[in-house]
Amino acid sequence: MASSTSLLKRLVVGRPFRSDQSPTEPTSLPKRVALPVFAADPLSSAAYAPAQMLMALSAGGAAAFVYAPWVAAGVALVLVVVVASYRQTVRAYPSGGGDYEVAATNLGPVGGLTVASALFVDYMLTVAVSVAAAIDHLGAIVPVVTSHRTAFALAAVALLVAINLRGVRQHQVLFAIPTYAFLAGMVALVGWGLWRILGRGDDLAAPSADLEVAGLATGGGVAGVALIFLLLRAFASGSVTLTGMQTLANQVPAFKAPKPRNAALAMLTVGIISILLLAAIVTLARLTGLQYVEDPSGQITGASDDYVQPPVTAQLAETIFGHAPVVAMLVVAATALVLFFAANTTFDGFPLLGARLASDRYLPRQLHTRGDRLAFSNGILLLGAGAGLLVLAFRADVVSLIHLYIVGVFTAFTLSQAGMVRHWTRLLRDERDPATRRHYQRARALQAFGASLTGAVLVVVLVAKFNRGAWISIAVMAILYLLMRAIRSHYDTVARELTPTDIKPVLPARNHAVVLVSKVHMPTMRALAYARATRPDTLTAVTVRVDPDDTRMLMAEWEGRGLEVPLTVIDSPYREITRPIIEYVKSIRRESPRDVVTVFIPEYVVGRWWENLLHNQSALRLKGRLHFESGVMVTSVPWQLASSSRKGPTDRMVRAPRTRDVPDFERIPED
């Protein structure tokens, strides 16, 4: 039965794994491996966050770039608070359930589902943004990638799906390499850059330093309320630095013991590196006069319509390693690689969250099924489809995607920390030890501050970006939320209906067998024989009169063959098949509501799909309709035609001579 689709599946996914063959729990990783593997997502945002900040500032003209360090400082402050706050979360909830678990436990289903919706949107955008940014960097080395960016981005998403369907999680040690390569590149870039500028006093200018940049609104400077709004928008854009911090909170079980402590330590390390990277890149950008704008053709004097701004890191690498282009290229390639792996990390988190919600019955149970390679295949496919759709809709454009991105992340931050405040309050209620109480109170104060801060950022982001795309995220989150509620309520209803009652289900009073007949041929003969063998209380053959001549011939043959079963002919003035049969079955049920009706449908089975087109599909339609009638069982009596198998004679049951007696054959009443 190896069809061509299953062959393709084998090629992409590989041979299936046995359930007991491979540990489904992630192995415990030492910090030097765990840190880089899970840090790809939070660290990689350094590759696009500074550009987003500069871009937002550019609306105020070239002069506004001077505010970049201050905005970066604001972002760094939020980052410090969030890291400190999440270190508390990690210690309190070391199970890896992350924000969803915290919110669901402390805020109830409404909070839990809101966080889940936010995280789903966030995960899809992480993949889309990271892949799009990776393409940007790749395009700075290989220009053809830029001109076909959507196609390359879609191919990257497809590759991620394939990698994760194969479930090569055991190679995670390999996955540490991109992060180390990226960090090495950044250290070289920043170190060498600062040494050249500050140490040697080289006069370095970024390729974009000489461009004449105009503001978006008045053209001149910005002041007052407009300036505040400009800075807030830049801050909102820069907050993208914080994305990916959740990844670490979800991955506590993957660390070596003591897991919570090591995870909290890793979080601190990642937070410090993030801030250093942000500071270093913004500093270098200012020192080299690097400019980055929102609308190149509109803001840059003399820029053509197809002018593409190289990514910030690519510009810096070109400026600083101008004398060694191979090094510059390596730095940019490492950045592209870490971005790709950041997207890959998400393919762990999303399916796990999906499985978790499926086991809580908020999502279809298919998301809780492990595929051939023990991964949650359906979640992987869903994430791939969602990210692919985003890439397609926004043509793999980082700028447009970023506008949608931050809302989900900060919704999760805020609700999760609010949940933690409740968590500490609950613990405080029963705690009497003063030292412990002080510890709880400090933790609560910190997390309350964190929640307020991220809540404030969320408001800023919403105000600054609502009509630029954030509304789409809000809408999708709302839809996901309502969908999950509806699914849960459906499953609950079904479970309630299906719970066995104390009254034992009873046997039907009588069983009426109805054999559908269209022609006197082998499938009909077998269905009649089989129906008899089930010893029903009554047995009738039924045919529908569509063509009077056909029916007359059928009746004559029925008589001629001396078939002892009575043949009932139902009229069908409108040439339908299904409705008259349903009516007939209903009439039996109406006469004796406690009886059961079994409808025997002789079917022939063909082997090739196109052969199905040549035979009436009315049996299939009829079966579907009969399922809606209560107290009606449907038995298919299949007859395998030669084409359904190449194993030789199709059926022994009929051709082989019988050796045993026919029990009870004549004793069956045939009213």
Place this chain on the structure above:
Amino acid sequence: MASSTSLLKRLVVGRPFRSDQSPTEPTSLPKRVALPVFAADPLSSAAYAPAQMLMALSAGGAAAFVYAPWVAAGVALVLVVVVASYRQTVRAYPSGGGDYEVAATNLGPVGGLTVASALFVDYMLTVAVSVAAAIDHLGAIVPVVTSHRTAFALAAVALLVAINLRGVRQHQVLFAIPTYAFLAGMVALVGWGLWRILGRGDDLAAPSADLEVAGLATGGGVAGVALIFLLLRAFASGSVTLTGMQTLANQVPAFKAPKPRNAALAMLTVGIISILLLAAIVTLARLTGLQYVEDPSGQITGASDDYVQPPVTAQLAETIFGHAPVVAMLVVAATALVLFFAANTTFDGFPLLGARLASDRYLPRQLHTRGDRLAFSNGILLLGAGAGLLVLAFRADVVSLIHLYIVGVFTAFTLSQAGMVRHWTRLLRDERDPATRRHYQRARALQAFGASLTGAVLVVVLVAKFNRGAWISIAVMAILYLLMRAIRSHYDTVARELTPTDIKPVLPARNHAVVLVSKVHMPTMRALAYARATRPDTLTAVTVRVDPDDTRMLMAEWEGRGLEVPLTVIDSPYREITRPIIEYVKSIRRESPRDVVTVFIPEYVVGRWWENLLHNQSALRLKGRLHFESGVMVTSVPWQLASSSRKGPTDRMVRAPRTRDVPDFERIPED
């Protein structure tokens, strides 16, 4: 159960007709109605045939138009012979079976199927060409139609499909009006035109008379072999005049008695009118200096790329009724209308031919099913789809479509007449009366001449047009031919396999009941109860172990409830459901090949399509696979959830207290 699709169907198609409500046989029509109704197809070709001739000649430059009358004379000659020959066919085969019947009867299935393939292609092209030409004429009045020609043509095809699905055949008297209007318009055009030019001596010049037309090849004149080839191609194009003649031969039963005589008379009349129309239009075109070219932008000096040539009749109407534009507009509108009705006539012929071939088992039997309004709906939809595809592929361009058109028509002409030659030869074998023999011999000679002539035209058409599109028709005909052979051979194989043998089908030795269990809930309980009621020889419940915890819980509950049926647990290391069950069932069959296995599948039935997505589709997949196992019956035990109906309590069988005893309950062996 009135879904939105069925509501749409009611709106388009109307209320269904009872089988006995309306005569399916066409009513007998008096000649004055029958003639115009069936003549729309053959006569309407006068609207585009002259243009095709002029167009082909234009390749030789403006000077070549002088040959137009001679080419027209050649076409007229062929038309005379074909009409005379078909009058014999109509008398010999008055049943309305047409060319297919003649060829199948006299040349065997190869000839019959070849003619059928040719006619199918011909019918689709008749619709496409007629609709495209109608759009051309409509566009001469309403220019917006020309700029959206494909859309308007597709809408026209859709309208034709809808009209014919409603089956408004009883209004055929109305359908005579367009033909009479068209003929009246032509008489006025030709009469007034000839009077003005020859009688009054007006100097009339067509709008295209002043254009400077260049040849396609050398630019200068053509002579020798090139001239002969030019004339042959013009002749091939002009032969399109003959299309539609078959329609009359198929419609003999619709005439009043004596049917064959009246049909033959109608054919003669239509032939004469066709020749007169062709002659008159070519004459007027020559007298007004009308020019029509193949490639306007290439051949006409100074023509822009989007220059559209108005149809010949439209140009003549504008020239001759220039002083009365309303009259000109009416003539063109009548022409558009008759072309539309020519396409409509085809919607009678194609489905009838399809039904005929379906009843001969060369096509799927669905083509032999009458729809709600007693029409052969599937044939109508198929013709609409084919014609729509042609319109779309060739952008409703008459010129491109015509190249594909004539091949099918002349294949049918030639084979049908060849069949008639055999027919007369067979009759002559047994006929002794000298007068009758002479009559037969004359008829045979005439039809042999006709066959040779149309065969020669077919060769000319193939040579002249093969690489311009005729190859597409040939390819489609070949595919249809092979397809019909394959379908027939499939049906024959199935019929052979299904014929009841003399050995009576025997009852299975023993019946093993297998109830599939995933959870202990109401559907499972019912399936167990029902399986018991069928009194099998053995009864086992079977579950597949995918998740060890789930299975352990299931087994505990099974024990706890004291269910007396043994529960078999099948291991599934690769988390599949279908394969382990198939293997289990096969193992039972292997042990006792003469026994039958009945698999009971508890299913729950939901009312809304999206609810199906929330429940595992494995039951459906399993049922499909089980059908391929011989000796295995599949019984669905449906459980209707509340959402499947709004009629209140879903099931009385279980909830209502039982009043009767349970017969034989304990006597069933449960090994």
